Amino acid sequence: xxxKNKELEEIRKELVIERLRxxxxxxxxxxxSLNEFMNRDELIDQVQKETDIGKRIVKLQIEYLRAFKxxxxxxx
Amino acid sequence: xxxxxxxxxxxxxxxSYLFYYSKELVSESNxxxxxxxxxxxxxxxxxxIISVIKKQxxxxxxxxxxxxxxxxxxxxxxxxxxxxxxxxxxxxxxxYSLSCSSAFKLGPKSIENGAISFIGYDFEFxxxxxxxxxxxxxxxxxxxxxxxxxxxxxxxxxxxxxxxxSVAKAKKKMEDNINYLHTTDRFPEAIYYAPFLFSxxxxxxxxxxxxxxxx
Numbered sequence: 001x002x003x004k005n006k007e008l009e010e011i012r013k014e015l016v017i018e019r020l021r022x023x024x025x026x027x028x029x030x031x032x033s034l035n036e037f038m039n040r041d042e043l044i045d046q047v048q049k050e051t052d053i054g055k056r057i058v059k060l061q062i063e064y065l066r067a068f069k070x071x072x073x074x075x076x
Numbered sequence: 077x078x079x080x081x082x083x084x085x086x087x088x089x090x091x092s093y094l095f096y097y098s099k100e101l102v103s104e105s106n107x108x109x110x111x112x113x114x115x116x117x118x119x120x121x122x123x124x125i126i127s128v129i130k131k132q133x134x135x136x137x138x139x140x141x142x143x144x145x146x147x148x149x150x151x152x153x154x155x156x157x158x159x160x161x162x163x164x165x166x167x168x169x170x171x172y173s174l175s176c177s178s179a180f181k182l183g184p185k186s187i188e189n190g191a192i193s194f195i196g197y198d199f200e201f202x203x204x205x206x207x208x209x210x211x212x213x214x215x216x217x218x219x220x221x222x223x224x225x226x227x228x229x230x231x232x233x234x235x236x237x238x239x240x241x242s243v244a245k246a247k248k249k250m251e252d253n254i255n256y257l258h259t260t261d262r263f264p265e266a267i268y269y270a271p272f273l274f275s276x277x278x279x280x281x282x283x284x285x286x287x288x289x290x291x
Contacts, residue, residue: 020268022268023265023268024264024265024268026207026208026265027204027207027265027268027269028204028205028206028207028218029202029203029204029205029269029272030089030090030093030202030203030204030205031200031201031202031203031272032176032200033142033144033176033200035088035089035090035091035142036088036089036090037089037090037203037205039207040268053200056199056200056275060199060202060271060272060274060275061271063271063274063275063278064270064271064274064275065271067274068258
């Protein structure tokens with residue numbers, strides 16, 4: 001990954017962490033190979049540590065924001 | 077009448093949600109008169125499931141469980157089907173795999189080895205939970221939004237609709253639920269669940285014959 005892409009990934013990661021921080025602590029998600037539900041802080045932890053699950057969380061949040069921007073979420 | 081097989085492990089909290097929601101599908105299958113074989117809890121293991129498939133040749137199979145791009149698991153995360161070991165076991169079946177990522181590699185591999193259709197998820201399956209429900213799937217208004225589309229899909233297959241139509245119905249329900257999460261003001265955390273359901277929406281795929289249905 002070149003420097004520009006690394007920088008972009010870092011910006012995406014921070015964006016997703018900020019977005020997750022705005023969620024109430026009551027949010028609970030089961031995701032991936034973990035057998036338990038994760039709360040907001042555990043989701044953030046996965047993203048910060050750049051685990052496979054954390055990377056997927058960043059990707060899905062960005063896909064969602066892109067879809068929203070393109071107006072796909074009215075239809076979806 | 078067609079034979080329908082369910083593999084329903086129930087050994088952790090996330091699986092307990094899938095277990096609860098798929099219960100009504102087992103009843104529906106029975107009510108529709110199919111030969112319904114329900115292997116749940118500890119019985120959802122490799123030895124039993126493989127034996128049932130070999131003896132009964134089910135036309136339709138639903139797997140609940142953990143998974144990966146190359147495998148579907150049963151009770152206690154025992155691998156039941158994997159790309160390396162036994163993809164041919166799904167020959168002549170329509171398969172719905174409600175497990176993480178198994179459509180990604182196992183899906184196409186099973187089709188190469190004779191499965192009719194493989195419906196599943198390319199990505200990790202996400203499941204939201206209402207913190208107020210305290211692990212009670214029945215009362216969980218968030219989990220319902222994630223699992224109802226899955227039930228609509230399999231119910232549609234049981235009612236002899238094509239794979240393509242069944243997936244389209246599930247996707248439509250996901251769209252409705254995403255829009256609900258995105259717009260409702262009934263609970264403040266709703267919008268934070270929407271990206272995860274959107275991921276399920278994007279990840280739900282079909283391999284093999286899209287026009288297939290059970291007889």
